[in-house]
Amino acid sequence: MSEKTLVIGAGMAGIMAARTLHDANYDVTVLEARDRLGGRTHTDSSLGNTVDLGAAWIHGPDGNPLTPLAEQLGVGMGYTDFLNESGTAVQAYTADGTPINMAEYTRGQLLANAAFIKAKASILYQPPDNPQSLKDWLEHGLPQPETMTAAETMGFDYWSRIRTEYSDASDWDLINWTMMSGHYAKLPGGDMLLHGGGYKVLIDQLVEGLDVRMETAVSHITTTPEQVHIQTNRGEFSANRVILTLPLGVLKSGQIQFEPPLPTAKQQAIQRIGFGNYEKLALRFDKFYWPREQQRFNYLSDGEPSLFNAWLNTGHYTGTPIIVAYHAGRRARAINQWSDEKLLEGALTVMQRLFGDEFGPIPAPEAYVRTHWQSDPLANGSYSFDQVGQQPxxxxxxxxxxxxxxxxxxxxxHPHFYATVHGAYETGVRAAREVIGIR
Ligand SMILES: Cc1cc2nc3c(=O)[nH]c(=O)nc-3n(C[C@H](O)[C@H](O)[C@H](O)COP(=O)(O)OP(=O)(O)OC[C@H]3O[C@@H](n4cnc5c(N)ncnc54)[C@H](O)[C@@H]3O)c2cc1C
Incomplete structure (x- = not known):
């Protein structure tokens, strides 16, 4: 093929677009601004075991193109029982650190989950005239059981608000609940946490043999009837076709200049679709200062959701004493402003409250790593969500x-697997097929 295709971005979408074209004998080059591959998949190895600082789970392994790849490459996949259906995966705590009765708490989570499924089904059959935020719906629309114990109520509230805010990396007043119900689709099979190499192993395999120019940041895209010209910090590139896989946060920021400008409808879509915030803090200790057998710890508050309300015990899967605190939406934006010292102090205070009675004084971690997806100009946030005001x-x-x-x-x-790695994968393949389909 004499025609040239450029792909912008070496995350999962860009790599799969280039992979698909390369395998069909197309001349394709990938331009990537970072000095590493993978974009919003970023596997860290500095803590003595791999921790995924971006995507960490395969959400819905059945029928997912990533599952056979992970299996073939020997990447560990551990089931995460967010709902606590097994009864042993999650431990929740009250604001003062008292362990909550998990049989009752879990019943509350299951009731909330059932209410969501019922509401989603009814919205699918009869979409409401006016879009509703998650907040509106939880405060005015969600039918709640008449009587619940305090522990059931905490489970119900955690699952209906905090868990949804994590999934969408946003805040309940911004999440377009009625759109989400109609559009996001989850593959079956639960949630599988990658470990023992993480997402990096998949990325490294998929990129093999591709021409990727690292540390090549695109700033201007000029389209003429003959060619597309791409200006970068490493000079100009030209091609017949260009596949852009820039994060929505980067498109929103306006840091890439398009000549001619993008069509108005596309610009409006870019502004209306939500792009969320989600940050992680991974801490490695000399030993486990928390229950090793549980996968997750939820920290409840009496009023507004607290900081440090969600913890993942990656040590449960790997045996290495690493625990990850994560924040979404406004809480993620708030802790982003904090110094490392303040963040560590906050994390240790909560850990002491939750685990101190059983494990004694908790020392400073031996090592830690935190994310800054929000202030990273090559991401400008975490992933997309359906936002109030967005059009179907x-x-x-x-x-x-x-x-x-x-x-x-x-x-x-992606029309329904957005916010995921497999969604990015499929969009890369789709865009490459559009290019292939031109002739
Ligand atoms: C904290 C966090 C947790 C997540 N958890 C999960 C999860 O558990 N499971 C899941 O399935 N998904 C999860 N996701 C979402 C998932 O990571 C993304 O949906 C997916 O990785 C996006 O891939 P992409 O190729 O579309 O974009 P990206 O991976 O962002 O790729 C875009 C690439 O473009 C590059 N780029 C940006 N600007 C320029 C420029 N000017 N010039 C050249 N290159 C540029 C970027 O550096 C990047 O490499 C998570 C994301 C985050 C941030």
């Missing part, structure tokens, strides 16, 4: 190609 057609508009020259991929362009 916006993701389709975002995905539409322009003049068979500019093609759009990346998680936010």
């Amino acid at each position: 057609t916006d993701r389709r508009t975002l995905a539409e190609s322009i003049n068979q020259q500019l093609f759009f991929a990346g998680e936010a362009t």
Whole structure:
């Protein structure tokens, strides 16, 4: 093939777009601004075992293209029982650190989950006239059981608000609940946490043999009838077609100049689709100062959700004493402003409250790593969500190609697997097939 295709971005979408074209004998080059591959998958090895600082789970392994790949490459996959259906996966604590009765708490989570499923089904059959935020729906629409114990109520509240805010990396007043119900689709099989190499192993395999130019940041994209010209910090590149896999946060920021400007409908879609915040703090200790057998710890408050309300015990899967605190939405934006010292102090205070009675004084961690997805100019946030004000057609508009020259991929362009790695994977393949289908 004499025609040239450029792919912008070496995250999962960009790598799969290039992989698909390369395997069909197309001339393709990937331009990536970072000095590492994987984009919003980022596997850290500095703590003595791998920790995924971006995507960590395969959400829905059945029928997922990533599952056979992880199996073939020998990456560990551990089931995470968020709902605590097994009765032993989660321990929740009250604001003062008292362990909550988990039989009752779990019943509350299951009741909330059932209420969500029922509401989603009814919205699918009869979408409401006016879009509703999650907050509106929880405060005014969600039918709650008439009587619940205090522990059941805490489980119900955690699952209906905090858990949804994590899934969407946003806040309940911004999440477009009625759109989410109609559009996001989850594959079956639960949630599998990757460990023992993490997402990096998959990325390294998929990129093999591709021409990727690292540390090549795109700033201007100029389209003429003949060619697309890409200006970067390493000079100009030209091609017949370009596949853009830039994160929605980067498109929103306006840091890439398009000449001619993107169509108005696409610009509106870029602004209306939500792009969330989600940050992690991974701490490694000399030994386990928390129950090793549980996968997750939830920390409840009496009023507004507290900081440090969700913890993942990666040590449960790997045997290495690493625990990860994570924050979403406004709480993620708040802790982003904190110094490392303040963040560590906050984490240790909560750990002491939850685990101190059983494990004694908790020392400073031996090592830690924290994320800054929000202030990372190559991400500008974590992943997309359906936002109040978003239109049902916006993701389709975002995905539409322009003049068979500019093609759009990346998680936010997926009609129903957005916010995931497998969604990004599929959009890369889809955009490459659009290019292949031109002739
Ligand atoms: C904290 C966090 C937790 C997550 N958890 C999960 C999870 O458990 N499971 C799951 O399935 N998904 C999860 N996700 C979402 C998942 O990571 C993303 O949906 C997916 O990785 C996006 O892939 P992508 O290729 O669309 O975008 P990206 O991976 O962001 O790739 C885009 C690439 O473009 C590059 N780029 C940006 N600007 C420029 C420029 N100007 N010039 C050149 N290159 C540029 C970036 O550096 C990046 O490499 C999580 C994300 C985050 C941040």
